[in-house]
Amino acid sequence: MKRKVAIVTDSTAYIPEDIRKEYSIEMVPLNVIFGSDSFQEEIDITTEEFYDKMMKAEELPKTSQPAIGTFVSLFERLAEEGFEEVVTIHLSSKISGTYQTALTAADMVEGIKVSGFDTEVSCSPQGYYVLEAAKLAEAGAGAGEIIEKLTYMKKTAKAYFMVDDLNHLHRGGRLSGAQLVVGNLLKIKPILHFEEGSIVPFEKVRTEKKALARIVELLEQDVAKGGSYYATVIHANRRDGAEQLAETIKERFPDVQVEISYFGPVIGTHLGAGSLGLSWQKYYGE
Ligand code: MYR
Structure with missing residues (x-):
């Protein structure tokens, strides 16, 4: 059929x-744009080529x-x-x-x-x-x-992420609650998430270690409610960090299926290299 x-x-x-x-x-x-060169992501430029190019570029890329x-x-x-x-x-x-x-x-x-x-x-x-x-x-x-x-x-989908340098999101205008950015938010590592489709700070945490521990704790709270979960660690050119986080989740929650994915060129432009995220979702029908 x-x-x-x-x-x-x-x-x-x-x-x-x-x-x-x-x-x-x-x-x-x-598209991701370096100066006057525009690339269709996943077609004209790979994620690996993008992070390499961004590191060497004099001017930061833009997206469309x-x-x-x-x-x-x-x-x-x-x-x-x-x-x-x-x-x-x-x-x-x-x-x-x-x-x-x-x-x-x-x-x-x-x-x-x-x-x-x-x-x-x-x-x-x-x-x-x-x-x-x-x-x-x-x-x-x-x-x-x-x-x-x-x-x-x-209803059961969650996604939390942290960036190494909040200036990328700020510069691209994709961080809501701009008043929060003024002052010391740029100096700390807030956990970010989506609220009704906008990116907003979820909690202000001083170190990355504490932020990751808090994200894992949030997963634990959901898993404790029952059902089978599927989680994805997402990274911006940070495979080692992603693997470490995936291992932690596998050890602590053997029933949660964990995979690793990536922030590609367009999203990487707005988050910057080094960002890490964790998303999870209850399997449909449970
Ligand atoms: C465009 O130019 O239209 C693309 C704009 C993309 C903005 C991306 C902002 C960051 C999104 C973070 C996603 C994290 C998911 C877990």
């Missing part, structure tokens, strides 16, 4: 190409959302391929115009119904929604059912 619903996401879900192919996931890239035409062409192609519906799943609309651009493009294309899902987050937690959506589409679910299930999944 041919699938009725196509699943679209953007590059900031950082789903490796082989998995995208396996689950027939369409990906629209965001996909051009509307990219979404229009994709939705037109999906309509021609015979899909009746699309579920398009994106990084938080509070930190990028990508979601809104996808919806505007959808209005310009006839013959296919596009439903948007704003993950209110980004990176691997976004990827988790996308994979679940693809599995549901494969099993024959319609767009309405998929959106309903993703909305339900949001």
Whole structure:
């Protein structure tokens, strides 16, 4: 039976190409810009090349959302391929115009119904929604059912992260609660998280060690409520730190499935190298 619903996401879900192919996931890239050179992440530049380039660059990179035409062409192609519906799943609309651009493009294309899902987050937690959506589409679910299930999944999704240098987020204008930034927030290592799609400080912690211990404690509180959890350690060019954190979680919570993912070029531009995050989600249906 041919699938009725196509699943679209953007590059900031950082789903490796082989998995995208396996689950027939369409990906629209965001761009990272060094001076006058623009690169589509996950296509023209790898994450490794990006961090290397950023370290050597005189001027810090910038990012941009996909051009509307990219979404229009994709939705037109999906309509021609015979899909009746699309579920398009994106990084938080509070930190990028990508979601809104996808919806505007959808209005310009006839013959296919596009439903948007704003993950209110980004990176691997976004990827988790996308994979679940693809599995549901494969099993024959319609767009309405998929959106309903993703909305339900949001209830147990958590993501906390810390950056080495808060100036990157501040400079890119993606840190909400600007008044908090003034003064000494820039000198400490706050735990950050998303609140209704915006990035805000969760707690002010003086050292990275204490911040990581607190994040693990938050995971423990959720795991204690019962159910099976899936966690991802996310890192910005900091494999060793990510592996260490993943080991700690495996030892303390043997029933939690742990994976390692990465902050790719676009998100890495805003967080800076050395950032570490932990996200978790209860398995759907529990
Ligand atoms: C654009 O130019 O439209 C892209 C802007 C991306 C902003 C990214 C801000 C940091 C997001 C952190 C995600 C952490 C997920 C666990």
